[in-house]
Amino acid sequence: MPVLSQQVAVPRDGEKTALVIDILTQAFGERCVRSEAVRRQHGHTTTWLENQPPDAVVFAETTQEVAEIVRTCAVHKVPVIPFGSGSSLEGHLNAPEGGISIDVSAMNKILAVNPEDLDCKVQAGVTRKQLNTHLRDTGLFFPIDPGADASLGGMASTRASGTNAVRYGTMRDVVLGLTVVLPSGDVVHTGGRARKSSAGYDLTRLMIGAEGTLGVITELQLRLHGIPEAVSGGVCPFPTIESACNAVITTIQCGIPVARIELLDALQIKACNTYSKLALPETPTLFLEFHGTEASVREQSDLFNDIAGDLGGGPFTWETQPEERNKLWTARHDAYWAAFTLRPGAKGIATDVCVPISRLAECVEATRQDIENERFIAPIVGHVGDGNFHVLVLVDENDQAEVAQAEAFVERLNWRAIDMEGTCTGEHGVGQGKMKYMAREHGGALSVMRAVKQAIDPDNILNPGKIVPMP
DSSP, X not given: OOOTTOOOOOOOOHHHHHHHHHHHHHHHGGGEEOOHHHHHHTXXXXXXXXXXXXXXXXXXXXXXXXXXXXXXXXHHTOXXXXXXXXXXXXXXXXXXXXXXXXXXXXXXXXXXXXXXXXXXXXXXXXXXXXHHHHHGGGTEEOOOOOSSOOBHHHHHHTTOOOTTHHHHOOHHHHEEEEEEEOTTSOEEEEEOSSSOOOSXXXXXXXXXXXXXXSOEEEEEXXXXXXXXXXXXXXXXXXXXXXXXXXXXXXXXXXXXXXXXXXXXXXXXXXXXXXXXXXXXXXXXXXXEEEEEOHHHHHHHHHHHHHHHHXXXXXXXXXXXXXXXXXXXXXXXXXXXXXXXXXSTTOXXXXXXXXXXXXXHXXXXXXXHHHHHHXXXXXXXXXXXXXXXXXXXXXXXXXXXXXXXXXXXXXXXXXXXXXXXXOBSOSSSOOTTTTGGGHHHHHTXXXXXXXXXXXXXXXXXOBSTTSSSOOO
C-alpha cells in the first residue's frame, strides 16, 4: 500500500544503537523492551502510514530517567521518539531512522492542584480523562477534549484541541509552563504559574506543537476552568452541508458563546445511528453545547434555534440532563470507529484541515463535491466553530488504484485549505503525513523552523523525519 508523504527509512549506525540498548538494559532492566510486538505497538498504528518501529522501548517513570535516556542516546547520536498513549494520526510515533522510544505512560502522577488559582501540575503521561476524574470534587475541569483519551504531554506536543476549542481554545491556550528534556539531556523549565509574562522568549509555545522534535515534555503546568452552573446540548438537522455551515458562521459572528458546535454530514449520521444506536434523521446535523447559567444557556439555545430556522434547519432539540447529553457526545467521540461500519474491512485515511470561518461553507462544500465525484465512502465531521473539519476516506488497501485515488484527494483537500488562507492541519499535527504541505503553507518561514531545529538539536536525534525535512 503506498504511503502518504512518508520519508524513506534510513537506519543509523546499528552498532551504536546496539550499544545504547545494552547500556539502557543495564540501567532499566525489564523496562527496556526489545520484543517485536512492543516495538510495533510503539510505531504508528492508527492510520495507513507504514509502521516503522523503534529498535527498543524504554518505560520511563521520572524526568531524571528521561534525561538519562536522552543523554545516553545523545552521546551515540541514536534517535529518540517520545511516546504518550499512541493516539496520534500522522505518523508522529514512527522511527524511520530506528532508535529508542521513550514511553512516558507510567509518568501519570498529578503533582499539584491549586483550586484558588485554577491551575494544576501533572506528569506528561496523565491523560485528560484521568485529570478530570481527579478534579471532579474541586468544581474545576480541564476543557481540551480531542476525543481520544490522549496523554497531556502528547496533546501539548501536537497542539491538540477538539470539541471545546471554540470556547476554551487549544493546548496553546491552557499550558502555562513545561518541564522539558532537551536533546543534550539537560532539563529546563519554561513558563510558570503566572497568567502572563513578558520576560524573554516564549519557550513554552515553542515546545507546544513541536511534536517532540525539540524536546521531550515530562511535566505540564495547566490552566483549569470552573465547571459551569448549567449546560445545555442537543442536535439540529439541516437540509444541506452549506446551510449547516452558514448557521455556524452566523452563530460565531453574532457572538453567541457556544461551547461546542460540531458538524456531522449525512453519511456520518448514518454510521453513528448504526454504531451508537441513535435514531437521528440522516441529514447534515450540528451537535451543540452551551455553558453558563440556567437562564443564559436557555437564551443561547433559543437564539441558535432562530438562526437555524432562518437557514432552513431545525428544530434544535436540546437537553440539560447529563445522561442524554452524554449519550450524544459519546456518539460524536465514537464517530471515527462508527465510520468503519459503512465499509467493513476497509482502511481509513484520516485527514483534517482548518480554514477561516468565512470560508468554511465553501471549503466543506467543495470537499463534499470532490468526494461525490470520486465516488468515495468518506464521511465529514468537524469542530466547525473554529473552521476545522475532518474527512475519513474508507479504502480497500489491496486496491492500489483506489489508494492512489484517495491520496490524490487528500492532497487536493490540503491544497484547497491552504489556498483559502487556511492550514493543512488544525489539530492532527504534521508528523510524517503532512510534511509535503509545509513549504506551500509556510514559504520562507520553513527555513526559520529548520534553523531552530538545527540550533536546538544539531544531531537531529529528537523524533527525526517529522515536521521539517532536514538536510
